[in-house]
Amino acid sequence: MPGTNFSTNRGSGAPPAAVLITVGAAVCAGIAGALATGLLATLAIGAVALGGAFFVSRASASRPNGNDILRVRRMLLLVDRGGTAEVKLPPEFTEDWAELFTKVNKVVYESKNNPSSSSQLEQFRKQAELAADLLREGKDPLVESPELRAGPLLPLLEGVKGSSSLPVVSQLRLGEEEELIGAGGDSLPPDWPKPDRMDVASMEGGLQELIREIESLRGTLSGGANGMSPSASDDAALRTPAQLVDAVVLTAADGIEDLAAGLMRANELASVAERVTNRATLLALNAALEATRSGSEAFAAIAEETRRLAEFAREATDTIARLSSEIEYKVGETITAIHATSEDAKTSLAELGGTQPVTSSARTARVQVIRLLDQSRGLLQSLGVQGSPAREAVSFRGRTPEGPIPSPEDNVENVSPPADKSHAEGMLLIEGLKPGANLES
């Protein structure tokens, strides 16, 4: 983040150690002086103690990035562990690092539950797991694993290796370390090989590589905009909102097709009923004709009953025909409405960029990745690499490095509307086709 200076945090643990050593040396000098009972001896011992305190202070000041190394290593272990639902922030992670830790934890945790969060993150996680295993065994990951030498973790591991002059594990509280790696104290990783001095450039390179990796993950979540398309299995798992609308329309069309088939069958039966009614009407007419010609009262009574029967059948047949016509008309209206709604939804989704594969969790992961990118850039700025080629390399595509750094809201502003909403709207269409639903609307 702009204005954040991490150099104030570097070596924050050194002054207390120096003070302790100085105080201890002074105490020792006092005791030795008392024992030696000589002013000269007391002065000599005090001078030695002060000299020791001076060298300890210098040694502490020479490792300003110890906490950064710790944080990076913890971040790797976090990726290895897979994240947790509830973030318990270690005390070393403050301010921007704390937010970065939270984001990484969330993204990694969501990637476990979301297959669409891509094979990129899975590959990254596997490499981090391999690196963590090698670290636990006390081996150099860059020496033991060729995959890590070519992987995205290379700069980061080099940075960690180059800055591991401190006994890292010993600076963690035992309970935290056990919680972090999920093992007992016996399985704590041994000390890392100690290089001569801290390599800040390697740290920056590692962080930049991490940013590139996250950028790649963002591209994957954006539907292969950077050329990386999801695999076939991911295609099956991901559905664009337009495809979702198509699926809803298809489901509705299937239901309407069944309804239309039932209507056709009902129409056939109505036609048979109409023929029967016509025959009954003819029978009644002929009976009435014969009764009129013969003048028989009995024949007339039978003819009258036959006429009533035919009239009743006629009314029933007319009612069936009218209802059938109304249902056909409403089904036609419903089909038209579904198609119109589908087209409107597709148009809206296209306007909102909804052609990208987004599910609810994938969108959340995408937003998290974008925020994570911003956090990483802020960290890079804090490390003092503004305006460097690496800074330009990690800038957003199509945006000038001099331009303002986009906020996460800027990046997610034009994404498609929530898939849940589209799904809910699609379900409303289906609900409208259920028996008993009000078709008038």
Next chain:
Amino acid sequence: MNLGTRGALTFRLGDYCFAVRVEEAGGVLDADRLAQLPGVCDPLAGVAAFRGEMVPVVNLAQYLGIESPSIQGRGYALVLTRGPDRFALLVPEIPKLIPGRDLREAPRANTDSELGDLFESVLENDTDQFHCLNYWRIFETIIPPAGASAGRNASTERGN
């Protein structure tokens, strides 16, 4: 007024309503199984089975030059009887039986002069006027009486 009939079967052709006295009517049947004959004049629509006999069916609308499009493909045959002779009128709708008590004879001034010799009388009720035609004369103009007599003679000979 004594109309000399117990009632009339009425039907509509175009803008005209026609009536057949029940004494002349033998019955009504569905014309969906009307069999068309080759080489006959246009007003003869075909033949239909009525109580075990074949009766010729005359398209009255076509004979009178009345446009009645709904009669094609679907209609009813109103059978007229005169002794042993029978023929049927093809009508587009099921005829309605109106009792004689509801009918009265219309004044001669209201008759349609275009019907000429075919016109016999006019009956009316509270809503409509019904033209009673000499349907047998129409039939004899289509099928000459000689043929009908020959057929009747043959039938008589078979009966003997």
